[in-house]
Amino acid sequence: MARTDATATRGESEPLLSIENLQTAFFTDKEVIRAVDGVSFDIERGETVGVVGESGSGKSVTARSIMGLVDSPGRVLEGSSIRFDGEELTDKSEKEYRSIRGGDIAMVFQDPLTSLNPVYTVGNQIKESLRLHQDMRGAEATEEAIDLLEAVGIPDAARRVNEYPHEFSGGMRQRAVIAMALACDPELLICDEPTTALDVTIQAQILELLDDIQEERDLAIMFITHDMGVIAEISDRVNVMYAGEIVETAPVEELFANPRHPYTEGLLNSIPGNQPGADRLETIEGDVPTPNEPATYCRFEPRCPKAFEECTRVHPEPVAVTDGADDHTAACLLYPEDVSEAEAVELHERRGDGEEVTDR
Numbered sequence: 001m002a003r004t005d006a007t008a009t010r011g012e013s014e015p016l017l018s019i020e021n022l023q024t025a026f027f028t029d030k031e032v033i034r035a036v037d038g039v040s041f042d043i044e045r046g047e048t049v050g051v052v053g054e055s056g057s058g059k060s061v062t063a064r065s066i067m068g069l070v071d072s073p074g075r076v077l078e079g080s081s082i083r084f085d086g087e088e089l090t091d092k093s094e095k096e097y098r099s100i101r102g103g104d105i106a107m108v109f110q111d112p113l114t115s116l117n118p119v120y121t122v123g124n125q126i127k128e129s130l131r132l133h134q135d136m137r138g139a140e141a142t143e144e145a146i147d148l149l150e151a152v153g154i155p156d157a158a159r160r161v162n163e164y165p166h167e168f169s170g171g172m173r174q175r176a177v178i179a180m181a182l183a184c185d186p187e188l189l190i191c192d193e194p195t196t197a198l199d200v201t202i203q204a205q206i207l208e209l210l211d212d213i214q215e216e217r218d219l220a221i222m223f224i225t226h227d228m229g230v231i232a233e234i235s236d237r238v239n240v241m242y243a244g245e246i247v248e249t250a251p252v253e254e255l256f257a258n259p260r261h262p263y264t265e266g267l268l269n270s271i272p273g274n275q276p277g278a279d280r281l282e283t284i285e286g287d288v289p290t291p292n293e294p295a296t297y298c299r300f301e302p303r304c305p306k307a308f309e310e311c312t313r314v315h316p317e318p319v320a321v322t323d324g325a326d327d328h329t330a331a332c333l334l335y336p337e338d339v340s341e342a343e344a345v346e347l348h349e350r351r352g353d354g355e356e357v358t359d360r
Contacts, residue, residue: 015042016220017066017188020081024058024065026074034291035061035074037244040318043188048214048221050235050252052228052267056288057241059224063190066222067107068097085187103133106181110193112173115180116165122149122176123161126183133184148179153209171202175209182213190222195230207234228271232256240264243299244291246318250328260321260337261330262304298333306334310345317351319344 024036036058043049051059064070066082068089076082082089084105089097101107109115117125126145130136136144142161149157152175165173174194181189191210195203207230214221223234231238231252238255240248240263248261259265266284286303298304301311316331322338333345 013045014086015083016045016085017043017222018081018083019062019066020083022062022065022080022082023077024061024070024074024080025077028073031292034244034294036065037291037295039241039244039246041239041246041249043220043222045187045220046214046218047236048223048234050231050238051222051224051241052226052231052238053241054226054267054288056243056290058244058291059226059241060192062241063107063192063222063224066190067101067105068092068094069101069107102129102181102186103184104186105188105190106184106186107190107192108174108177108181108194110196112170112177113165115177116173118165121162121164122168126161126176126180129180129183144183145179148183149176151182151213152176152179153205154179171198171205174198174202174206178206178209178213182217185217186219188220188222190224192224193226196225196227203230210234228256228267240267243289245295245299245331247300247316247332248328248330249318254328258328260328260335261300261332262306262334263300264330266303308333308341314345314348315352317348319347319351 019042020040022036022039023034026033026035039058039062041049051062053059061070061074065076070076076090080090084100089100092100116122123142123145126148127141130141130144146157146161149161154160154172154175160168165176168176195206198206210221211234213219223231225231235252238250238252239246240255240261242263248255248259248264255264256268259268263284266282269282270284272281284303289299289302291299295315297313298307298311298316301307304311310333314333316333318329318331319335320326321328321330321335323336333348336344336347339347
């Protein structure tokens with residue numbers, strides 16, 4: 001169940017994480033792939049922000065950019081801003097970043113086997129995090145590792161702390177990875193599709209575990225997934241990504257009750273439970289394009305059932321869907337919906353040119 005107390009306090013203080021115009025590109029011999037192209041969003045303390053979209057939308061690259069884990073030939077471009085707790089991260093050295101990564105910001109990956117070393121016990125790997133970030137060693141570190149395994153619901157933790165990853169089930173390995181992430185008491189936890197490889201029962205347990213941990217520790221969570229059902233269960237706010245851009249942002253209840261971007265509508269219509277009695281599931285025809293050129297048009301236009309001529313030449317900018325709806329924005333030329341189509345297109349053109357204009 002998504003928490004709402006965090007969203008009630010938004011705006012009262014500086015966001016824990018503030019992303020502005022994040023651009024991450026991969027420079028290959030043949031082309032430049034703009035994997036993340038002008039993404040901006042905030043995460044408040046204690047809230048869960050969901051990031052959803054098809055594979056290839058740029059979700060994981062966004063997370064890796066925040067963590068400073070973009071590998072060559074990729075890099076975060078100049079003009080991007082990643083501010084954590086009021087501190088700019090993009091100009092930090094690798095040594096400076098390492099003190100933040102795993103400490104103040106921790107990450108849980110999709111496949112726990114990629115995060116766990118098979119030749120070391122689970123306990124040793126948790127204790128390594130404790131040593132690096134909390135200078136904790138010996139019996140004190142062992143006791144803390146046991147406490148962390150117990151905190152994530154692993155039974156008989158005193159025995160299992162000495163076992164190897166292959167002796168854990170898939171769900172238990174994911175719990176152990178979460179324990180490693182929590183070892184340094186982070187303020188922000190980035191979860192990159194942590195339940196994808198798990199069956200639905202274990203998935204529900206992991207989501208419940210994250211909710212409990214968040215409430216106990218006032219933890220902010222960025223949760224990446226392609227599963228709209230998971231987003232509905234865990235998120236306070238949702239960012240919908242497509243081809244490296246955020247195309248819609250809204251509180252979770254608003255997004256599901258009143259989706260505005262045609263891509264979001266397509267994602268929701270593809271959920272089996274949303275089409276009772278239908279012979280076939282609705283699909284979004286085509287594939288997510290590789291963003292290898294500047295966005296001078298709507299990247300969703302080739303797949304959009306509502307596209308019109310201007311979509312091929314005007315890049316849509318995030319705007320409030322209606323006057324006063326600042327917490328619900330869509331990057332689509334159909335909005336704001338309370339102005340004419342021509343006025344809406346002009347607004348997007350002016351914003352694209354860098355003009356400071358209101359939605360009205």
